[in-house]
Amino acid sequence: MSVELQVVADAEAAARTVAERLAEAARARRHIVLTGGGTPRRAYELAAELEPDWSRVDVWWGDERCVPPDDARSNYGMTKAALLDRVSGSPTVHRIHGEEDPKTAAEAYADELRDVTLDLVLNGLGPDGHTASLFPHAPTLEIRDQLVVPAEAGLEPFVRRVTLTIPTLGNSRTMIFLAVGEEKADAARRAFGDEPSAATPASLVRSKLGQTVAVLDEAAAAQLR
Ligand code: 6PG
Numbered sequence: 001m002s003v004e005l006q007v008v009a010d011a012e013a014a015a016r017t018v019a020e021r022l023a024e025a026a027r028a029r030r031h032i033v034l035t036g037g038g039t040p041r042r043a044y045e046l047a048a049e050l051e052p053d054w055s056r057v058d059v060w061w062g063d064e065r066c067v068p069p070d071d072a073r074s075n076y077g078m079t080k081a082a083l084l085d086r087v088s089g090s091p092t093v094h095r096i097h098g099e100e101d102p103k104t105a106a107e108a109y110a111d112e113l114r115d116v117t118l119d120l121v122l123n124g125l126g127p128d129g130h131t132a133s134l135f136p137h138a139p140t141l142e143i144r145d146q147l148v149v150p151a152e153a154g155l156e157p158f159v160r161r162v163t164l165t166i167p168t169l170g171n172s173r174t175m176i177f178l179a180v181g182e183e184k185a186d187a188a189r190r191a192f193g194d195e196p197s198a199a200t201p202a203s204l205v206r207s208k209l210g211q212t213v214a215v216l217d218e219a220a221a222a223q224l225r
Helices: 011-028 040-050 075-082 102-113 166-170 182-192
Strands: 004-008 031-034 058-061 063-065 118-123 148-151 161-164 172-179 211-217
Touching: 004 011, 011 031, 011 040, 011 118, 011 172, 011 211, 040 075, 058 075, 063 075, 102 148, 102 161, 118 166, 166 172, 172 182, 182 211
Parallel strands: 004 211, 031 058, 031 118, 118 172, 172 211
Antiparallel strands: 063 161, 148 161
16 A cells, blocks of 8 residues: 655646556556546646647546536536647547436446546545545445445545446556645645545545656645655
8 A cells, every 4th residue: 555755846846747647558558547636637738738739548537426518517627628628639438427417327337338448547546535525534435346436425525426336447567646736745744644434435445556656846745755
């Protein structure tokens, strides 16, 4: 469960570090899981500049808010604007259908994901220690026999969610967490420095097939060093 820490000066450097990983994966690998939230937006923009040909890639999401794809809160929508609309060679896009009933959307996504080994999973980190839509002490943390499940939001936006489960995210060759800013420092220490705990879901999510890397800026890493 060990995590390699990669600490860089600031948010821009963190975005660039992740963008380079994404661009490399887009050249070499097939199945990439992207995340929502605000932090990865810059990394996606840079990744599209570094590697405009994403035609060999299958793009997935770790979670989705239950809103239509053109809603400002949609993780797909954010990714489309920052990355998918900026690349010339289009990837195969596997969108979680946030506009549907969460159970139906989760089952459909699980069917799509079955038998897929993920090459790169990108995760965010909430200030409460959540990642994807796996929130502290939520029942979703216990699920081992389903790939994708509906979830309740523990933080804004308070809309229902659909999330990959811990074993699904862990079925990955490389996992990267991206977190920046002092408001993430406490969560980063709990996720990457302390013992795994249901109080900090990100501490439970690790690659089972390869490496897990946390890309942090100095502010987010402040309590780890
Ligand atoms: C979501 C995300 C979520 C996100 C974290 C961090 O749908 O909200 O997938 O897990 O990565 O909340 O979000 P920020 O980058 O906005 O802090």
